[in-house]
Amino acid sequence: MRLVNWRALVVGAVGFGLAACGDDVTVTPPAPTITLNPTSLTCTTGQTVAVGVTVTGGSNTSIAFASGGSNLTVTPAGASGATVVCNTAGAGVINVTVTSNGQTFPATIPVTINAAQSNVLAVQISQGSATVSVGGTTTLAATVSLAPGAPANTSTAVTWTSGDPTIATVNSTTGVVTGVKAGTTTITASSVANPNLKATIPVTVTAQSLVQSLTVGSSTLTLQVGQTSQIATTVTLAPGAPAGTSTGVTCTSSTTSVATISGGTTSPCTITAVSAGQSVITVKSVADTNIRQTIGLTVGALAPVRLTIQSVDVIGPNGRQPADLTNVGGNLFLTMNLDPGDNRPDSVVVVIGGQRVNCQTFTAQLAAAYRAALQNGSADVAPITCQLNTSQFNSTTGVPLVTNGQQPLSATVFFHTGTTGTGPGTQQTATIQQILTVNNASGFFVNVANTPSASQAAVNATGQATGPQGVLWRAGDITVTVLPVNFTPVVNPGTQSFTISLQDANGIVEQRTASATSGAASYSVTFPGGSGDVFNPNGDPLGQRSLAGYTSPNAGIAPAFNPQGIYTGGGTLVVVGTQAGTGNTTVLNAAGQPAGFNGGFGNTVASPIFIDNQNPQPAINFGNPTAGPPSANFANTGTSFVGFINGGFNFQNSLTPQFLVTANNILSGTTTANPDFGGVDRVSVQFFAGSSTSATTLTGGTAITTGSQLAPNASNTAFNVAISLVDALGNRRNQRVGSGVGGGPLTINATGTAVSGNQFVSFGVDVAAPTVQQTAGFTQNTVTTNGAPLTFQFAGADETGFGLNPILVTVSRTARISSTTTPVGNQPDVASNSSLTTSAPGTYCAISADAAGNLTFADTPGGTCAPIAVAGSITLPGNANGQYSITAQARDQAGNVSTSVTRIVVVDAKAPFAGGISLPQVITGNQPANFTVAASDNLELGSVSASIGYTGTLNLRYPPVAIGTAFDNVFTANNQAIALTVPNFVRSIAFTSAAGAPGSPIIASEVSAIVADLANNTAVATVQIPRNNIAGTPQSFATGSVVSNLITFSLQAFTGNNAPGNAITISGGGTANTATSATIQTVQTGTAGTFISPFQRIELYVNTGLGPNGAPTYQFIGSIPAGLVQDNPAAFPGQRVITSSFTLTSATTPLIFAPQGGQNTYDVIAVGVSANGDALIAGPIQVNVIP
Incomplete structure (x- = not known):
């Protein structure tokens, strides 16, 4: 569709005309073309559709969408579109605003919303109604019916709601209803696909029962009269019951004449059977009285108690016999029969006159056994025997309990009803038919x-x-x-x-x-x-x-x-x-x-x-029956005994009272147990000490047992001592402690009750131990001796002095020959059959010593050596072969003992045996030379060493090799071939002149084996070394004879910074201003620049005396390390000097010892040994050693 704005067009034309005339005009851009898609919209409720706008001919264009009412929801979608949701049926409008070329152009899209046809036909709740308890839950279910043709994805879910959540709540998706409080509300299920379709049911919430269940132990019960029974109950609370909800019960009996109830609520109910019959016991929950159980109870009658008297007996000449009931007296023996029936007997009592005897008391276990014996037929009527004394009387008034004459005898059984004894207490009495006639003598x-x-x-x-x-x-x-x-x-x-x-x-x-x-x-x-x-x-x-x-x-x-x-x-x-x-x-x-x-x-x-009113017998002496107080602590002054005791002194053990065997003045023997004149005996002895001379005053103090209870002091008369003798009744005798003349017994008087002639005991207390030291004999801890008697002298020191023989010496042989056969070497110690070869070490002991200290020994197999008291010295026999332990302690007059001084001595009075020596076929210089010597000893060999002799000159002795171990408590008698190795054989020796020039070599000529036992007794075996056994020819150290060009080899010594010399003096550390060490130095000289030492090693030897061949013997004491090399020193121009040093001390150098006094003198030589085993000797130098 295209919309044209005519007004805009007219305005544009007029503007164009003015411009053509040449006038200034404003040109208005042409209006854009706006296209709506769709221009109008029809949808159904719940439907979502898209709309859009297309704009052409404009610039800087933007488009906005808005809903013209609540029944539409418009949401922009992109720059030129929107999403429209049709909510509810009716007319609506979508407002469109276009902004272009800076101008705004509105437009509208009319919308018609029709009601959509529903996809859901109905919603239905499965339950017509629901009941739930407070806190309880129930689950509801709903069914959603879809319309024909409904899309496959149409939801069948519902949404749950509660009309009153204070009464009941419901989970919106699961339909689980939970009771909140008692009341009524509604629960609604709404279709998710069409919330307008829903279903509702009523829901009743009831109060919750606090008890889930009540159980009793049994629904029926049988008891006997007098019995009781607890009712076992279990109350299970309902889930969600409040904390503290009672689990108690109450119980009632339908017939209280048959059974009664006690207890309940917080304690179990107890049924008590009262009489025979039946009753119903009702048990109710305290938390919910509608929860109850019943028990049918049957109560049966009890079998009665029956008690009869079977017989009355007395003791006659032939034992028990029937009593003459017309003349009885003294003890009567009554036999009764008891059948407890269905009851628990408590006791059976017999009464005659004022005499009442409880014949039998029953425990619950005994009563049950009594009834069981009757029930299983093991006893028809169990007998009870009772003894009754008719002659008893009141010991204060003399009134008899039973008077003479006719007296009724009755027997009574006390019992509780019921076999468990829970019934009421009662009693039943059985009485014999005739009357007894009592006739006791007054x-x-x-x-x-x-x-x-x-x-x-x-x-x-x-x-x-x-x-x-x-x-x-x-x-x-x-x-x-x-x-x-x-x-x-x-x-x-x-x-x-x-x-x-x-x-x-x-x-x-x-x-x-x-x-x-x-x-x-x-x-x-x-x-x-x-x-x-x-x-x-x-x-x-x-x-x-x-x-x-x-x-x-x-x-x-x-x-x-x-x-x-x-x-x-x-x-x-x-x-x-x-x-x-x-x-x-x-x-x-x-x-x-x-x-x-x-x-x-x-x-x-x-x-x-x-x-017994008699005081105990007096003591006739104290300590030894005939010698009196111990002499180790007390000395007799002629009128008394005085001395010292220590803290451990036990008065009872050391001053033991002695008593006459018979109670008279005839000295018929003594005993340490007080005969108490034949009285009550059990005489206790207590000692008392103090300054008083009165026995009564002394025994009024505190009893003592040891010297530790008394204060130490320095006076031997500080304390007097007394005893208190007390028999078991308290009869007491106090007596001063003392003895007769010289320690003998006291004098007793004619009646045996008093003593006289008492030389009383007084003492001081010394708790400080003495000290002991050895004053003569070997003072080393371990020594050996080769046969001479050994005397040891010991002395003690103490603040209060010593008694007789104050030194305690324990001497035991602590080692023996391990072999039980006769020792080898033809030097037997003990015979092979002597017990000393089998007794354990430490049991061959010194058992006594004479006045001079000479010891006497005895074999004590299995025993332990005990100390013997001596004045101070002991002498160990020189021929007592073996190892001995000597332990000495000082004991003062008070008995305090010092710490001990111990010496270990090995005594071997017989020298070992050395046999032949086997030689190797070839002996190479500077190589080990292995010899073998046959040797033996009666106790044990200690060591063996080799000595090589060089014809008519000297012997070089090598360090000994240990064979046995001293002081290890075991002797092994040796008889064996002993390997003897010279580590680096010196093939020859040569001596230097006074100027140090080498002399001619002297080849080794003999070898000696020096065998020593543990006591350093020695035996020597010597064998000549054939020249053919020694490999090679000795080399000379003379100038020009060897490559080294040795000129001189010398030995010197010095101390500190002193000049070297041929003699030095050192000390063992006990002499002031005298060095304790010296430097031993060897000096080798040769041509400067070319001289090389000819010696592989340089060793030092010390003269230890003449050897078996009469030549001096030098024994190895150490090696000198490599020396310092100097060419052209000032003292030796044109020569090379090699100087080596060794530090010598009496503390570390073998065989060099500092004396206790005087001076020890030693000759020391240096032996330089070449690689071929040839040696050059420098020295000797003299070493003097002072303390």
Whole structure:
């Protein structure tokens, strides 16, 4: 379509005409051509269409689209188009604005919107209505029906909404409804394809049940009367039930006369069966009473308890026998039968008169076993046996529990109803048919009591204790009480007078008259205990003895005293009346009077009373029974014992009290156990120390056991000592510690209760250990000796001094020959069958020493060497071959022991044996030469060394090679061929002149083997070396004879910056202003510029004495390192000088020793050895060594 604006055209024409006339005019551009596509639009609701505009003939063009109403939605699409959505039916317009050439040109597109035909026919919810509980959920479903011809992609989904979300909510896509609170609302499903189509249903939200389920253990139950049963319930709460919702239950019984209910809500319900019948038990949930369960209960009747008495017995001559029910007394034995039925028995009680006995008490387990025995047939009626004493009485008043005459006997069973015993308590009684006639004899009840003294009460508050015989002993005052006992009631028996006698095997000890006890029916008398030191074991006539200091002699062993019962038989100690009773005597007559006095008879206690008022026996000595206190600590001054003890001194062990075996003054032997005069015994011993001289004062302090409890001091009389002897009853004796003359026993008095002649013990306390040192003999820790006796002298130092033989020496042989056969070398140590060859090291011991210190040894297989006390010195025999350990300690008077000094000594009194030497066929200079020597020793070889002799001149001895090891506690007797190697054989030697010029060579002529044992005993074997065995011809070191052109070879020595010389003096470090080392220097000279040393090595040797061939022997002490080479030194113009140095000290150089005093002198030579093994000797120089 083309739209033409005529007005624009007219204006344009007029403008053109004016311009043609030549006037100034404004030319308006022609209007653009606007084409709308479409020019009008028809659509249906919901449809989306596109529109566009084409503009021609313009410039700087822009196009804008806008909706002319709400039923259209216009959205620009590109520079010249738009998208139109047709919303609702009706007329509409799309406004188009074109801007071109700076002008605006509006246009419109009319729109007609028709209602679209729906693709959805209907929406339907599957459920017509819905119910959900609060917190619960339910899922709804909806069906969307599409119209015929609807596009395939038409949505069938719905959108869910709730009419009241406060009552119920719904998930908009899933349709899940959740109850919020009780009430009614609607749920709507709207089609997504056509929201105008929807469906709605009512939804009811109900209140939630808090309980999901309730269960009980069983729906039926059977009980017996008296039984109880708990109801097991389980309440399961509904999901979502609030926290704290009760899971309790309540229970009710339909028939409370049959069963009752207790408990419930927070505790289980308990059913109690009351009577036979039936009832319904209803159980309801507390949280929801509509939730309930029922239990059908049946209650059965109980079988009753049955108790019968089977028999009544007494003890007759032949054991148990039926009682004569018309004449019973003493102990009765009642047998009963009990059938508990359906009940739980608690106890069975028998009663006669005032006597009541609980015969049987049942635990729940015993009651169940009782019923089971009846039910399974193992027992028809289980018997119960009960002992009943008809003769018991009150020991204070004398009133019997059962009086003579006819007495009913009843037996009662107490029980709880129901087999579990949960029913109410009740009782049932069974009584025998006849009445018992009781007939017990009246008599006296005699009671003995005692009151301890103050000292006894401190040990034993009751004054009673069990003695060595296993019976009860008493001490202190003895009170005897006589109580008349009347089984037949008596009216006013009156007051009587009794004589009480205490007697033992020797007769009456003491006799007193008893008087009536105020306010009581008894009579009593007290025998005072008295002093503890009045004693005579032989027995005095009547009237001279009492309980004072009394101990029952020969009382015998009897049963323990029994305060219950009536005693009518004979006895030994407590007697009623003036003489012993005859037994079976009627003590009281029918009127209640003491009938025994009419005939002169009394009544005695059946068991003896043991009395000990006697202090323990005194000690007859302390320490040794015949020598007294230990001499290591105490010295006898003639009137006393004085000395020192240390902190470890044990008083009981070192001053052990000694007692006489018998309690008299006859010295019949001693014992360390106090016999206590035959009394209660169990005597304890305590020691006390202090400055007092009173035993009573000393024993009032604190008991001591060791010297560590006392303060150290320097006085040997600072402390006195006493003992306190206390028996089990508290009888006490205090006694100063001491001995008789010279340490012998004390003198005891005639009664055995006191001692005299005491030379008392006093002492000081010294806790500081002494010191010990060796003052003579070898002072090295380990030494060897070749047979001479060895004397060792030891001395101690201490602040308080020493007693007799203060040095403790332990000497043991710590090594032996390992072979059990006779040792080789024809030098046997011990015979092969001696026990010393098989006993363990350390068991061959010095067991004693004489006054001079000479030791005596003994073999103690399996034992341990013990120290022996000596004055200070010991001598080890020179022929006691073996290794010995000598340990010395000082022991002061107090017993303190110093640290030890130990020396190890190897004694070998026999020299070894050296046999022949085998030679190699060829001996090459400066090469190892291997020899073999046959050697042996009775103990063990120590070393072997080789010595090469050069005819008539000297011997060069090489360092020894160790064979055995000293001080390793084992000896190996050697008999073997020993390899002997000279490391670099010196083929020949030559000596230098005084000026140092070389002399002619002297070839090696002999070889010696020096064999030494561990004690340095030596044996030598020598053999000549045939000239043919030595390879080559010795070379001379004379000028011109060798390429080296050696002119001189000399040896010199000096100390510090001193000038060299042929003699020097050094010290071992103990001499002031004397050097402790020296420089040994060799000097070689030859032609300057050409001289080369002829020596491969230079060695130093020291003279150690004459060899076996009579020539001096020089022994190797070290090698000199390579020297300093100088040409044309000032002292040697035109010559080359080679100087080599060696530092010599007594501390590090072998075989050079500093003496303890005086001076040791040594000759040292230098031996230069060529590559062929020929040597040139320079020196000697003299080395003097002082301390």
